[in-house]
Amino acid sequence: MSIKVITIGEDILGTNEAKAKSNLNRLDHHRILAINIMSSPGAGKTSLILKSINRLKSKFRIAVIEGDVASSIDAEKVQQQGAAVVQINTAGGCHLDANMIESALNNLPLEDTDLLFIENVGNLICPVEFALGEHRRVMLLSLPEGDDKPYKYPAMFADADVVLINKIDLKPYLDFDIDAFQKIVTGLNPKVRIFPISCQTGEGLEAWFSWLETGIKDKKNQQV
Ligand SMILES: Nc1nc2c(ncn2[C@@H]2O[C@H](COP(=O)(O)OP(=O)(O)OP(=O)(O)O)[C@@H](O)[C@H]2O)c(=O)[nH]1
Ligand SMILES: [Mg+2]
Numbered sequence: 262m263s264i265k266v267i268t269i270g271e272d273i274l275g276t277n278e279a280k281a282k283s284n285l286n287r288l289d290h291h292r293i294l295a296i297n298i299m300s301s302p303g304a305g306k307t308s309l310i311l312k313s314i315n316r317l318k319s320k321f322r323i324a325v326i327e328g329d330v331a332s333s334i335d336a337e338k339v340q341q342q343g344a345a346v347v348q349i350n351t352a353g354g355c356h357l358d359a360n361m362i363e364s365a366l367n368n369l370p371l372e373d374t375d376l377l378f379i380e381n382v383g384n385l386i387c388p389v390e391f392a393l394g395e396h397r398r399v400m401l402l403s404l405p406e407g408d409d410k411p412y413k414y415p416a417m418f419a420d421a422d423v424v425l426i427n428k429i430d431l432k433p434y435l436d437f438d439i440d441a442f443q444k445i446v447t448g449l450n451p452k453v454r455i456f457p458i459s460c461q462t463g464e465g466l467e468a469w470f471s472w473l474e475t476g477i478k479d480k481k482n483q484q485v
């Protein structure tokens with residue numbers, strides 16, 4: 262089946278906050294848990310989504326919105342895993358916004374979805390400024406990027422519900438101090454959940470899956 266690709270021009274108007282609220286209401290109406298995944302390019306967002314689909318698809322119906330400046334490479338991988346997917350090409354834009362998500366929601370089977378992953382454009386700065394209508398924000402940081410990133414890009418870490426430390430299989434080759442990193446992040450964001458994981462080996466992923474599962478079930482039981 263061909264993948265729906267939405268290319269965003271400058272003609273899409275409307276204030277982001279109002280649109281994000283309308284997206285949120287729409288997702289709540291369908292009792293869909295929406296997760297906005299943010300990170301720098303290559304930290305492992307798509308790998309995480311693919312692992313999560315693979316693990317949870319027998320229990321839950323999963324849809325994905327893929328955000329990239331160009332191409333539908335990530336969406337093709339997601340489609341191969343059997344999930345419904347829409348690719349947004351931002352045509353140079355460094356983040357997704359709520360208008361883009363509304364267009365994507367119009368092209369997804371919302372009646373048949375329990376969990377929606379939104380893979381934001383790889384960028385540590387802009388995505389945090391734009392609410393999409395998501396219920397949870399997940400920040401992914403991979404070991405090769407260095408443990409000083411929360412000092413340099415604090416907003417991304419201060420705002421996240423979950424921080425995933427990915428690529429821990431590379432620890433023997435890098436001088437990333439995981440304990441120090443966790444202390445900095447919890448200093449910025451005391452309520453954050455932190456999961457060290459490897460999308461390569463699967464280490465640590467069970468805790469992430471179980472966090473997701475709890476969120477999906479809570480959303481299903483919520484009054485709308
Ligand atoms: N060693 C190791 N490599 C990983 C891990 N997770 C992802 N990778 C690799 O990192 C590279 C980038 O992973 P992606 O999942 O494409 O990263 P992304 O964040 O989706 O990248 P963009 O969409 O380009 O921003 C790929 O070559 C993955 O195989 C991991 O836990 N360990
Ligand atoms: Mg990706």
